[in-house]
Amino acid sequence: MLELRNITKKFNLTGAKEDERTALDNVSLKIEAGEFITIIGGNGSGKSTTLNIISGALKPDEGKVLLNDVDITNLSEHKRAAYFGRVFQDPMIGTASDMSVIENLEIAYIRGKPHSPFKWGFSEKDREFFKNELKRFDLGLEDRLDQKVGVMSGGQRQALTLLMATMRNHPTYKMMRRDFALFGEQDQAEAKRQFDEFFSEEKNKLDERIKTIKNSTSDTQTKKNEIKQVKDEFDAKIRAKFDLTKQILLLDEHTAALDPKTARKVLELTNKIVRENHMTTLMITHNMKDALAYGDRLIMFHLGHIILDVKGEDKNRLTVADLLKMFDDADKKAEEE
Ligand SMILES: Nc1ncnc2c1ncn2[C@@H]1O[C@H](COP(=O)(O)OP(=O)(O)OP(=O)(O)O)[C@@H](O)[C@H]1O
Numbered sequence: 001m002l003e004l005r006n007i008t009k010k011f012n013l014t015g016a017k018e019d020e021r022t023a024l025d026n027v028s029l030k031i032e033a034g035e036f037i038t039i040i041g042g043n044g045s046g047k048s049t050t051l052n053i054i055s056g057a058l059k060p061d062e063g064k065v066l067l068n069d070v071d072i073t074n075l076s077e078h079k080r081a082a083y084f085g086r087v088f089q090d091p092m093i094g095t096a097s098d099m100s101v102i103e104n105l106e107i108a109y110i111r112g113k114p115h116s117p118f119k120w121g122f123s124e125k126d127r128e129f130f131k132n133e134l135k136r137f138d139l140g141l142e143d144r145l146d147q148k149v150g151v152m153s154g155g156q157r158q159a160l161t162l163l164m165a166t167m168r169n170h171p172t173y174k175m176m177r178r179d180f181a182l183f184g185e186q187d188q189a190e191a192k193r194q195f196d197e198f199f200s201e202e203k204n205k206l207d208e209r210i211k212t213i214k215n216s217t218s219d220t221q222t223k224k225n226e227i228k229q230v231k232d233e234f235d236a237k238i239r240a241k242f243d244l245t246k247q248i249l250l251l252d253e254h255t256a257a258l259d260p261k262t263a264r265k266v267l268e269l270t271n272k273i274v275r276e277n278h279m280t281t282l283m284i285t286h287n288m289k290d291a292l293a294y295g296d297r298l299i300m301f302h303l304g305h306i307i308l309d310v311k312g313e314d315k316n317r318l319t320v321a322d323l324l325k326m327f328d329d330a331d332k333k334a335e336e337e
């Protein structure tokens with residue numbers, strides 16, 4: 001669903017040819033929906049540049065970025081933002097210091113609904129929900145809903161940023177249709193037509209299935225349950241295709257500035273949130289144990305190239321020693337060239 005096609009990115013700070021740095025050299029990568037990828041690689045190997053190109057913070061010199069087959073290479077970072085959640089290494093980024101925990105959460109919640117009229121304030125029920133979400137981090141945030149974020153520890157701020165980055169709301173079909181049309185670079189009318197076509201096809205199938213259930217010999221309760229199930233399946237199908245809000249999570253060493261115990265907590269909860277929400281996730285880390293322990297797929301960068309891309313059994317078999325040896329071999333090979 002997310003694809004990098006032949007991406008090249010060079011930086012040149014002085015304009016002199018000898019100062020040119022190739023951050024990414026013809027990198028291609030296909031990421032399936034729901035895949036959790038861990039990314040490793042030495043300093044300056046192109047990891048952050050890759051995430052920045054995906055989020056739209058940087059434009060590639062060459063190549064394309066595609067999201068659900070739509071070319072988003074030239075789409076502004078701002079326009080892409082609804083689709084991505086990001087957490088950086090620095091706990092100061094991502095939350096507003098002068099605002100309270102609950103106010104930060106409100107902003108993230110509204111941001112997920114870019115075109116709905118502003119409606120401030122959470123109900124008691126919402127507060128209770130967020131309190132419980134924060135409790136899961138086990139960092140004492142749930143008792144500090146009304147305190148300013150500026151006085152919180154790095155770990156607490158990072159936990160809050162993660163929650164904000166992964167908070168999804170439940171848009172109506174009408175909102176999904178509008179956002180889908182707004183988002184892509186394809187013609188808006190064409191996008192709406194695509195939505196309508198898919199929607200009505202699925203709706204017809206749903207009506208057929210409901211009819212079959214109603215005409216069956218099952219008892220009323222069974223029928224009721226079955227109808228609910230096919231309706232849920234219909235809803236999931238529409239959302240999988242068109243509700244892309246916060247579907248992709250980009251983590252750039254998000255636990256690197258935290259003490260080991262807090263880092264562990266934040267990482268564990270990251271994993272839980274990613275799995276529960278089937279989020280497509282790219283997580284950069286310098287901790288090779290974590291890179292092996294988490295995720296379904298592991299990618300290693302070296303001097304602007306992907307030199308390892310493994311998943312499943314091949315990933316499970318790898319050890320930290322294997323990874324270190326690969327780094328060494330890649331360095332030696334680069335020196336020889
Ligand atoms: N904004 C920029 N201006 C100039 N050069 C840059 C910029 N961003 C990245 N680079 C250069 O591009 C290369 C790749 O950088 P990148 O930040 O992607 O590395 P990284 O793999 O994330 O490294 P680290 O592990 O240190 O975070 C480096 O040589 C870096 O100096």
Ligand SMILES: [Mg+2]
Pocket residue numbers: 047048049252
């Ligand atoms: Mg980096």
